[in-house]
Amino acid sequence: MSRIAVALLLPFVSLLTMTGCGPTLEHAVSPVIPAPAIPNAPAASPIRHIVVIMQENRSFDNLFNGFPGADTAQSGLNGSAMVPLTVTPLGNGPDLDHSHTNWWRQWDQGKMDGFGNEGTLLPYSYISETETEPYWTLAKKFTIGDRMFQSNTGPSFVAHQYMIAGQSGNAAENPNATAWGCDAAPGGTVALVGPNGTDLPGPFPCFDYQTMGDLLDAKGVTWRYYAPGSNDGFFIISAYQAIKHMRYGPDWQNNVISPETQVLTDIANGQLAQVTWIVPTEDDSDHPGTPPYGPDWVSSIVNAIGASPMWSSTAIFVSWDDWGGWYDHVPPPQVDSMGLGFRVPVLVISPYARPGYVSHVQHEMGSMLRMMEKTFNLGSLGTRDSVSDDFSDCFNYMQKPTPFVRIQTGHSGEFFIQRKAKGPPDDDD
Secondary structure: OOHHHHHHHHHHHHHHHHHOOOOOOOOOOOOOOOOOOOOOOHHHOOOOEEEEEEEOOOOHHHHOOOOOOOOOOOEEEEOOEEEEOEEOOOOOOOOOOOOHHHHHHHHOOOOOOOOOOOOOOOOOEEOOHHHOHHHHHHHHHOEEEOOEEOOOOOOHHHHHHHHHHOOOOOEOOOOOOOOOOOOOOOOOOOOEEOHHHOEEOOOOOOEOOOOHHHHHHHOOOOEEEEOOOHHHOOOOOOHHHHEHHHHOOHHHHHOEEOOOOHHHHHHHOOOOOOEEEEOOOHHHOOOOOOOOOHHHHHHHHHHHHHOOHHHHHEEEEEEEOOOOOOOOOOOOOOOOOOOOOOEOOEEEEOOOEOOOEEEOOOEEHHHHHHHHHHHHOOOOOOOHHHHOOOOHHHEOOOOOOOOOOOOOOOOOHHHHHHHOOOOOOOOOO
16 A cells, blocks of 8 residues: 555544444444553563464454453444344354455455455354353453554464564565475465555565564573474464574574474473464464364463463463454554554463453554563564554553463363374365
C-alpha cells in the first residue's frame, strides 16, 4: 500500500474502530485507550527471563469469543449480510486461506466483510471455552490483550520473521518451497508485497538482515529458539533458518534447538535462557485440522516454569502468529505497507502481570521485541520494534508477586516428551 493510500485509509479505519459505523454488530467496540497509570520503574524490573510461545492461526474473535471484559463479536458481515458466529471444534479443518492477497479481500478497506469470499461460512466460527479451558484459566488469572495485532497482513513465514526481526525483507507470503529458508531447494522463491494487496515475484527465501538474536549476542544475553526438527516435516523449522548469517553461523548450532520438547527438560534442569522462543510441532499448534493438544502443550511449559525457581523473574507471552483466515471484527490500524494485520490473542503470564486484566492497548509482535530491548538494554533493531509499545501496561512491578498455581491439563509435559517420536508426519501448507 502506498503512503498516500495509507493516509487516506487511516481516518476511515479509526472511525470504524471507535464508532462502529456500518451495520450494527452484536458487540460493543472498545477503542484503543491508554492503560491506567501504575507506579512502575522500568529500571527496577525484576524480569530476567522473557519467554515467547508462538501458536498458530487464530483470531481473537475465534479463540476467546465472549471472554469477560474483552471486545468480541457474535456476528459479522459477509458482504452485505449479517451472519452469526457459530461454534466449531478446535481441531476442525480445513485450513482456511490466510494468504496476503486474501487478507486484503477479507479486510476490504476496513469493512471487515470479506471472510466468506471462499464460498464457505466456516471463517465465521469460534471455539468453545470448554475446549480451551487452560487458555481461559491463564487469561483470567493473569493478563489477556484484545488489541494485539499480528504485524503482517499474511501467513506464518512472514509472521515468524517479524517475531525475531520486526520485518520480513518485504516478503509477503509463505515460500513456495518445502523448506522455508536458506535450506529451500534451488529455484524456491517467496513473493514480495505488491501494491493494493497484490504479490510481486520475489527472491530465494534466504535473507540477511539483523535479528533480535544479533542484539542479544552483542550484549552477551543468552537466548534459545526451540522448534521442531527437519524430521518432523513441519513447515516452520525455525525463523532463523531464513537468516543467512544465523543459518550458517555458530548460533545455528548453539541456540537453535530441536526438538522443541527439549525446552521442558532445560527448564527442569534450571537452564532457561534469558530470552526464549518456542514453536510447536503441528499437532500442538492449534492449527485447524490438527489434534486439540495446543492448550495442554502451552500449559505444560507454563507449569514447568511456574514450578521452577525461574518463575519469580519470568515474563511469558503466548500468542498466535496469524489469524488463520478466521473472522475478526476489529479493523486493524494501517501503519505501513505490511500491516498491521488482524487481531490475534496474547496472554501475558508472570508473577508481575496484572491479575485479571484485559489490555485494550495496541500491541503487536514488535512489542515483544521492544520489551526485550528495554529489559536487557539492547538498543533497537530500528524496524517495527521502534514504533511498538513494550507491554508495560500489562505489568505492575510494585504488586505482591502472584504465586503460581498449576494449570490443570489433560496431558502433562511428560506426555509431549514421550509422544514426540511416535506422532505421524506433519502436513501443512
